[in-house]
Amino acid sequence: MRAILRIRRFNPEQDSKPYWGEYTLEDIQPTDRVLDLLNRVKWEQDGTLVYRRSCAHGICGSDGMRINGVNRLACKVLAKGLTDGDGDAHVQIEPMLGMKVLKDLIVDMEPFFAHYRAVLPYFVNDTPAPADGRERLQSPEDRAVFDDTTKCILCACCTTSCPSFWANGEYVGPAAIVQAHRFIFDSRDVAADKRLEVLAEPDGVWRCRTIFNCTNACPRDIEITRAIGEVKLATRRGAEKQREAMRKEHAK
Amino acid sequence: MQTHQYDAVIVGAGGAGLMAALYASRGVKVAVISKLYPTRSHTGAAQGGIGAALGNLEEDHPEWHAFDTVKGGDYLSDQDAALRLAEEAVSAVIELEHLGLPFDRTPDGRISQRRFGGHTSGFGGQPVRRACHAADRTGHMILQTLYQQCIKNDVMFFDEYHVIDLIRTANGVAGVVAVNIDDGELHVFHSKAVLFATGGWGRVWEITSNALTLTGDGTALTYRRGVPMQDMEFFQFHPTGLYPMGILITEAVRGEGGVLLNDRGERFMERYAPSIKDLASRDVVARAIYLEVREGRGIKGKRYVHLDVTPETVNRYLAEAGESRRITAEYVEEKLPDILDFTRTYLGVDPVKEPMPVQPTAHYGMGGIPTDLEGRVIMDAQRTPLPGLYAAGECACVSVHGANRLGTNSLTDLIVFGRAAGKHMVEYCANTGLESLPDDAGHEAEAGLEHIRQSSGSRKPYQIRSEMQQVMMDHVSVFRTAEGIQDALDKVRTLKDQWQNDLSIDDRGKRFNSDLLEAWELGCMLDIAEVTAVSALAREESRGAHSREDFPKRDDEKWMVHTLAYPTNDGGVRLNHDKKVDMTLAEKDPRFKPKERVY
Ligand SMILES: Cc1cc2nc3c(=O)[nH]c(=O)nc-3n(C[C@H](O)[C@H](O)[C@H](O)COP(=O)(O)OP(=O)(O)OC[C@H]3O[C@@H](n4cnc5c(N)ncnc54)[C@H](O)[C@@H]3O)c2cc1C
Ligand code: SF4
Ligand code: SF4
Ligand code: FES
Numbered sequence: 001m002r003a004i005l006r007i008r009r010f011n012p013e014q015d016s017k018p019y020w021g022e023y024t025l026e027d028i029q030p031t032d033r034v035l036d037l038l039n040r041v042k043w044e045q046d047g048t049l050v051y052r053r054s055c056a057h058g059i060c061g062s063d064g065m066r067i068n069g070v071n072r073l074a075c076k077v078l079a080k081g082l083t084d085g086d087g088d089a090h091v092q093i094e095p096m097l098g099m100k101v102l103k104d105l106i107v108d109m110e111p112f113f114a115h116y117r118a119v120l121p122y123f124v125n126d127t128p129a130p131a132d133g134r135e136r137l138q139s140p141e142d143r144a145v146f147d148d149t150t151k152c153i154l155c156a157c158c159t160t161s162c163p164s165f166w167a168n169g170e171y172v173g174p175a176a177i178v179q180a181h182r183f184i185f186d187s188r189d190v191a192a193d194k195r196l197e198v199l200a201e202p203d204g205v206w207r208c209r210t211i212f213n214c215t216n217a218c219p220r221d222i223e224i225t226r227a228i229g230e231v232k233l234a235t236r237r238g239a240e241k242q243r244e245a246m247r248k249e250h251a252k
Numbered sequence: 253m254q255t256h257q258y259d260a261v262i263v264g265a266g267g268a269g270l271m272a273a274l275y276a277s278r279g280v281k282v283a284v285i286s287k288l289y290p291t292r293s294h295t296g297a298a299q300g301g302i303g304a305a306l307g308n309l310e311e312d313h314p315e316w317h318a319f320d321t322v323k324g325g326d327y328l329s330d331q332d333a334a335l336r337l338a339e340e341a342v343s344a345v346i347e348l349e350h351l352g353l354p355f356d357r358t359p360d361g362r363i364s365q366r367r368f369g370g371h372t373s374g375f376g377g378q379p380v381r382r383a384c385h386a387a388d389r390t391g392h393m394i395l396q397t398l399y400q401q402c403i404k405n406d407v408m409f410f411d412e413y414h415v416i417d418l419i420r421t422a423n424g425v426a427g428v429v430a431v432n433i434d435d436g437e438l439h440v441f442h443s444k445a446v447l448f449a450t451g452g453w454g455r456v457w458e459i460t461s462n463a464l465t466l467t468g469d470g471t472a473l474t475y476r477r478g479v480p481m482q483d484m485e486f487f488q489f490h491p492t493g494l495y496p497m498g499i500l501i502t503e504a505v506r507g508e509g510g511v512l513l514n515d516r517g518e519r520f521m522e523r524y525a526p527s528i529k530d531l532a533s534r535d536v537v538a539r540a541i542y543l544e545v546r547e548g549r550g551i552k553g554k555r556y557v558h559l560d561v562t563p564e565t566v567n568r569y570l571a572e573a574g575e576s577r578r579i580t581a582e583y584v585e586e587k588l589p590d591i592l593d594f595t596r597t598y599l600g601v602d603p604v605k606e607p608m609p610v611q612p613t614a615h616y617g618m619g620g621i622p623t624d625l626e627g628r629v630i631m632d633a634q635r636t637p638l639p640g641l642y643a644a645g646e647c648a649c650v651s652v653h654g655a656n657r658l659g660t661n662s663l664t665d666l667i668v669f670g671r672a673a674g675k676h677m678v679e680y681c682a683n684t685g686l687e688s689l690p691d692d693a694g695h696e697a698e699a700g701l702e703h704i705r706q707s708s709g710s711r712k713p714y715q716i717r718s719e720m721q722q723v724m725m726d727h728v729s730v731f732r733t734a735e736g737i738q739d740a741l742d743k744v745r746t747l748k749d750q751w752q753n754d755l756s757i758d759d760r761g762k763r764f765n766s767d768l769l770e771a772w773e774l775g776c777m778l779d780i781a782e783v784t785a786v787s788a789l790a791r792e793e794s795r796g797a798h799s800r801e802d803f804p805k806r807d808d809e810k811w812m813v814h815t816l817a818y819p820t821n822d823g824g825v826r827l828n829h830d831k832k833v834d835m836t837l838a839e840k841d842p843r844f845k846p847k848e849r850v851y
Contacts, residue, residue: 013761031598043714047758047767054463057499057594059392060292076597102434103764109289122400123352135349137361143354150354150393154291186354
């Protein structure tokens with residue numbers, strides 16, 4: 001099988017504006033990941049091509065990029081899914097939208113992490129831990145309520161596919177809300193109200209227009225729009241009541 | 253060259269680096285330097301669990317955990333380290349829970365635990381549930397939790413800075429040199445103490461579970477500065493990597509009841525480990541798979557076997573064993589969601605309905621930078637510390653894992669010894685002044701990088717790299733012979749020479765020059781491959797992951813010693829075998845004395 005790649009290139013040390021680089025790879029396997037194709041281009045044809053990568057199996061969140069127009073992890077898309085009628089894989093690769101391109105497929109992640117940090121993405125509980133020196137207890141039902149949002153790998157595929165975020169980069173974006181959700185609904189945590197305050201601000205959850213792009217983009221299959229909806233409800237009725245409702249729903 | 257000053261500098265932001273940072277940041281001014289964003293570290297890929305004798309589901313004790321660790325390590329583990337690991341595992345895991353880690357729960361709300369290879373009750377008896385887990389993404393949860401807490405504590409992070417040298421002084425250390433990957437500028441981090449937590453080096457082999465970034469940087473660059481590498485001949489091949497790419501399929505699959513089957517549909521582990529079967533320790537299972545394949549019983553004659561966790565198969569074997577437990581498809585979905593996702597995405601195989609193709613995959617370095625129980629780097633068989641230098645996690649060797657690591661003991665190692673090192677650094681910094689920076693700090697590293705940047709030979713990094721990976725896979729993997737290892741060593745030395753004198757890269761720029769940095773990493777891997785081969789050639793016995801076909805027996809008379817490898821002035825490797833294995837436990841309790849390992 002053959003792969004024909006169009007890759008958005010930009011090197012600020014040389015180029016005044018981005019351009020498309022075209023590359024052809026012979027003898028690829030249908031099960032090759034797009035990341036494998038990028039590696040082959042880089043290693044065999046042009047060492048100046050750059051992109052982020054680490055784990056190569058969808059678990060570290062490094063290689064979020066636009067592949068044939070949608071945000072994906074390059075290590076989770078197989079060549080065989082990108083073939084046209086002619087049997088070749090046709091792959092168009094661009095950096096994620098809405099963030100500054102630093103070089104080729106590498107975007108500036110700093111604003112993304114700033115939004116992440118804004119929602120207090122850490123466990124807070126200053127009450128004394130159990131006197132027997134053991135764990136805080138949590139029922140499997142309480143644990144289940146926020147299971148989905150613990151899967152987030154901060155790849156930014158959701159936030160950079162969100163029209164509300166493209167329109168206004170100040171919007172904290174779906175990834176940060178997912179992270180907040182993970183703590184707001186953890187029965188052991190005590191800072192839910194503080195997070196909800198941040199998220200009730202104008203650049204918080206209400207900028208979400210429920211368009212579902214984020215959910216479609218998430219490589220971890222997190223039900224992001226649903227999570228955002230749950231956070232929206234919690235800003236109205238409080239985390240406690242909302243958690244109770246979610247527990248009942250999970251029990252069904 | 254910019255200069256920064258901190259009390260302590262931590263290189264690496266995986267589980268070990270972040271745990272150390274959390275502790276160190278409570279007492280001194282710390283910087284964490286990482287070539288990746290912290291959440292991209294490979295700790296996030298760990299699946300199955302973290303070992304601790306909490307006894308939440310059945311009786312368990314740290315002594316049993318220590319016993320399994322020592323036996324699993326084929327008696328090369330330092331027993332004082334194994335004891336420390338097992339004892340502190342309990343408080344360390346509880347501490348993670350207090351930091352917010354969302355473990356799975358038992359019905360009464362405690363941390364849930366499951367079975368894993370080599371975990372037994374009563375000093376080698378029945379399988380015991382010791383692996384604490386959060387679905388099959390335990391490492392992800394550990395990494396996230398620790399990173400979150402570091403943010404809460406305002407730890408200073410230098411993300412995407414690639415450390416390329418350690419600054420040594422007459423007495424100790426004075427910091428590190430790093431490249432800011434974004435703009436290519438060099439930075440000197442001047443500090444009293446330095447900790448390396450740079451992870452493993454599975455990328456030295458062709459088939460591996462390891463990230464593309466696991467190239468052994470810290471272990472190689474400290475070596476170049478005179479620090480030995482310990483026990484490098486012991487590199488673990490995990491029995492179940494997905495065929496053909498090597499992505500890891502956690503031992504938890506077998507912990508939940510999954511079984512290994514050959515082409516005839518036989519559960520072959522019954523022949524190799526009659527009592528504990530598929531849950532024998534990793535070296536045993538990896539060898540069994542190799543032998544099955546070699547004898548023509550690989551699936552369709554190919555180099556893999558089947559791992560079957562379909563409810564039908566699991567329940568049949570549970571019934572045969574007289575266990576009352578039964579599993580369902582929903583149960584498998586709930587306990588192993590990521591595993592199902594991998595096999596469905598990459599192979600179109602649905603493990604709930606059909607078996608998964610698996611093969612041994614290069615997984616974990618038992619050796620590394622030698623340290624003592626406080627995480628201090630030691631320089632010789634007498635355990636003399638190098639003041640100010642620390643190491644923790646996979647790049648280090650305390651040595652708790654000996655000749656073969658038990659599943660879930662790496663995560664425990666990160667937390668227990670990362671914590672110890674972080675604490676000790678605070679103490680050390682309080683009592684020590686800053687060594688002055690040598691005038692030429694960073695110059696050698698800069699020259700080294702420039703040499704690569706300007707290279708215009710005939711060999712591309714990937715050519716050298718893939719030849720190294722191939723020859724290490726062929727000759728220095730699960731089974732070894734003197735002849736094969738020697739071949740590999742000759743080849744690696746040729747490749748090293750090409751790397752030095754005949755390399756060529758494309759990118760001569762400054763910004764995000766990963767062409768350059770990948771070539772630099774290749775240099776680290778070549779050093780590691782060389783030391784691994786030299787160490788493996790010298791050890792004329794079979795122990796744990798080091799299996800010599802020409803010396804099939806373990807030789808306790810001669811080889812109850814650690815290997816220390818030093819660089820020589822003429823570019824070679826010098827070995828020292830004076831460091832004896834610690835026998836603290838065996839001295840008091842005969843059950844810890846070396847004996848034949850049967851499972
Ligand atoms: C797929 C998989 C599954 C596993 N499952 C389990 C399990 O269930 N239980 C278990 O106990 N163990 C498991 N392990 C083993 C365990 O996960 C690893 O040994 C452990 O996470 C290593 O952690 P670490 O902190 O030492 O390094 P890592 O998490 O690998 O982090 C290394 C850090 O060093 C940084 N770094 C490296 N080089 C440089 C440099 N030159 N300059 C700057 N920074 C640098 C990186 O950026 C990174 O932050 C698994 C391993 C794999 C590969
Ligand atoms: S659902 Fe909300 S957050 Fe998600 S893409 Fe749409 S607007 Fe953005
Ligand atoms: S929610 Fe999903 S898409 Fe968004 S950052 Fe997390 S893992 Fe990526
Ligand atoms: S490289 Fe880790 S998610 Fe793709």
